[in-house]
Structure formats: C-alpha cells, structure tokens
Amino acid sequence: MALSLALLFSVMGLMNFAYGELIMVGGYTMFILRDAPFLALVIVTIVIVTIVSVLMERLAFRPLRDASPITLLVASFAVSYGLQQLAYMTVGPLPKGVRPFDFLADNFQVGSVTISVLTVITFAVTVLLLIGTTLLLNRTMLGIQLRASTEDFDMARLVGVRANSVIIAAFAITGILAGFVALCYVSRNGSVSPTMGTGPLLVAFVGGVIGGLGSLWGATIGGFLLGATVTALQASLPVDLSSYTQLFAFSAVIALLVLRPSGLFARRAVREA
C-alpha cells in the first residue's frame, strides 16, 4: 500500500486518500461473491478493484491533471467520502461478515509454533508482489518510464513518455495491489464495512512518510518497518501496556520525523554535476 501511495505521489503529486476505499470496494466484492469458488473470487475482486482504480483516475483526477497538489488532495478526500457514502447508502453502515475459506483457517505446527495457512499465504503473496513489482519497475520499458516519471514527469513527457498511459498504468498497478491487499485483509479480519479502508490507509501513509514518499523503495521499506514495529510491540509488550501499541509506534514515528523530516530513505544525489 505504501508503494502504491508513493507511486501516485511521485508521478502526479497526488496523495490518494481514496486508496483505502479501493480496499473497501474489494471487501464488498468479496462479500457479494462469498459463495463463489476461491479462484473466481480472487480474480474478480482484483479485476473490479483495478477497474475502479482506473475509473477514479479517468473521472476524478484526470480533469485535475495540472491542478495543485492541494486541489488533488481535496479531490482525493472527496472521492474517499463519496465512495464511503455510496457504501453506506447501498449496503448499509453495519459490518458484514465474510467467512474465510476453510482451507485458509487451517493451522499447522512447526515445532512448538502454530502457523495458519492464511499467514503463510499472506506472506507468500506479499513476497511475490514485491518481486513482481520490482521486476516490472526494473526490467520493462513501462517500469523505466514509471521511474523516470516519478523523478521528472515533464522531462519524461519530453522524451516521448505518454502522460495518460503512464498515469493509467500507475493507477492500474495500484489497483491490482489494492485488490491483493483487500483479499488478505478481509480474509484475516472476516468482515467488511464502509470505513474499513481507513485504518490500513493510515498505516500505509505513515509508513510511506517514514520511508520517504519520493522514493518507491523507501516507502515500501517504511511500510514494512511500521508494520513490523507494531506487530513486534504487540507481541512483546506486557499485557497491561499492549493496548498502547499504536501510541508507542506513532510516538517513535514522530521522533523519527523530527530527526529525518524527509524520511529514512530520502534520496540525495551521489554527486551533483
């Protein structure tokens, strides 16, 4: 998620706070298809979320292509609230249960540790997505164009990169990633609600800021660091302090940003000409 936010932020100066609603759309798609076969549910959820992500660009952000980052930010809040309200009006405010597939709920033992299939699959999917995104960004012309666009969008256009293609590709990639996030997140939590995307979005946003939203890898690592820190605190804090996990984690984030306001991995040119 942090990678997705960084990608859109770098390419078009958009901090897309409506990204959480893509996860919500994915969640409700899973709710509607809850009785469908597993593979069909996975494919349709990813396709629907990707289509909504691309539509978001075409309908909401393309008309504002040359607008200031503040205007884009306000527009992303508008899209976010609009989609949430649409969910309130159509499926209602109450959370809906999505029962995970039985095989995902299975556990197995490794020594004295009990591990769920869902945890293994979530980990494997995350690793595969990272490898896939890395290969896409480094080994394909589209990836090179995306990385060039994140560095200097105007110059990228001057060397022949089509603005519409690269931005739609960025939204499609972030849509595919959001689809996978929705699948893992809903399978883990077992319910969907209109505001379900807000929590993960906040973690991704803060993770991205920690790593540096101007750097794709920095944002990704920042997201992982924050997630790992929260999980480690939850596991290691005494019971009476564990409810303050987020407080400790975000206090550390504030301290970090005081020391490195541009993020941990803000880039500096190795040697300026």
Place this chain on the structure above:
Amino acid sequence: MLTLTDVWVHYGRVAAVQGLDLRVEEGQFVGLVGNNGAGKSTTMRAITGTLRPSSGQITFEGTRIDGRAPDKILRHGVSLVPENRRIFKRLSVAENLQIGTSGRKDRAEARQDIQEMLERFPVLERYYDTPGANLSGGEQQQLAIARALLSRPRLLLLDEPTLGLAPLLVDQVFELLQKLHEEGSTILLVEQNAARTVKIADRVYIMRAGGRIEFEGTGDELAARGGLETAYMGF
C-alpha cells in the same frame, strides 16, 4: 521545417515572448542568442509543448504543433536537449538511453541505435550501469544529447547545452554540434555564448528582453551591421 508566426507567450500578465517570428529550414543550423531572461528558454518550451502560447502559430513540417502534448511533438520529430541537462539521475545510463527511444516502435532498430550511441560516446559505455547522478556535468551533457538523438529527431533543439561546463567541455560540445550538423542534422541552438554560436550557425536570431527579435541573418550580415556588441546594444 519549423515556423513560428507571431507567437506570444505569457506568464500570468507578463509577456515573456512578444510576437516572435522564427524559421528553421531543413538541414540548417540556427542559433537563438540573447541575454539571460530574454525569452529564449520560454521559446523552447513553447515549441516543445510544455508551455502553451497565448497566441500565434507554431508549425513543423506543415503541421500545427502549438498546444500539443510534449510526447506528441516528440513523435512529430522534434527533440529537446533541455537546459541543465535534466537526465534521470536515479536511472542508470542504460535506462536513460532506453527511455530516449520511448517515442519509437522499431524496437530492434532502437537497440541498434543505442549501440551506435555507445560507440559515439564511449564514456556512456564505461558508465553503462551507473546511475546518471554519478556522471560529471560534461558526461551528463553527452548523455542528454545521446538521449535526445535516440528518438531520431528531424529537428534537434538544444537549450544552453554549455551552461555550467568547463571551457574544455564547452569546446567539446560545440565540436559535437558541428559534427552533427555536418552529418545532416537540423539544429536550433539556444545559447548565451553568442560569439561561438554565431561562428557555427548558418543563421542567427538575436533576442532582446521580452522575446523581441533584434536581428536575424547570417554571421556575415551581423558583422556588416557592426557585430554582436552593436546588436546587443540595439542597432
């Protein structure tokens, strides 16, 4: 080949270019010189589509290109080596060259052209997998020119390619431009180094503040009217 007719460009209410007429014929080397802030780079931005003229026409090979997107103008055959080089510093030299072929569909020939660029600019082969940021100013300029040439432009625009370079490197850049011209490239060069530009160019335009053309003609015609100093003072 390239014709600007009564082109006006505004930044807000300020007119940066006022009624500019400019022509570049096929095979010509045209220089556009003038002081800092005269409107030269604004003219380049209007030609390449990153600024929309407020009025006037820009045509390239008979097609109107003013107001078109930069990538479309590149596909028409106009390529820019921008001011301050603007290579992609996080991308490797190889990737900077690859992205220069974005406007082309002939992938096999594009790869061949990249090989030829590496032969023409051996320093780029040496730093092939190195991030652009690690190159010196002169090396970055070679990369920026190679990147622009890889789109196989019919018109090459260069915006202050010698800016910030050491004198020896300035000589190298002018020698390269001379060579490209001799090989048949059509070039529009924007420069503050007016004396060097007048020497190398077939025709030269001298621009004064506000984007007004003070002189247009050959180096000999300029000399006949008193040379550069007189032109800069106003004839």
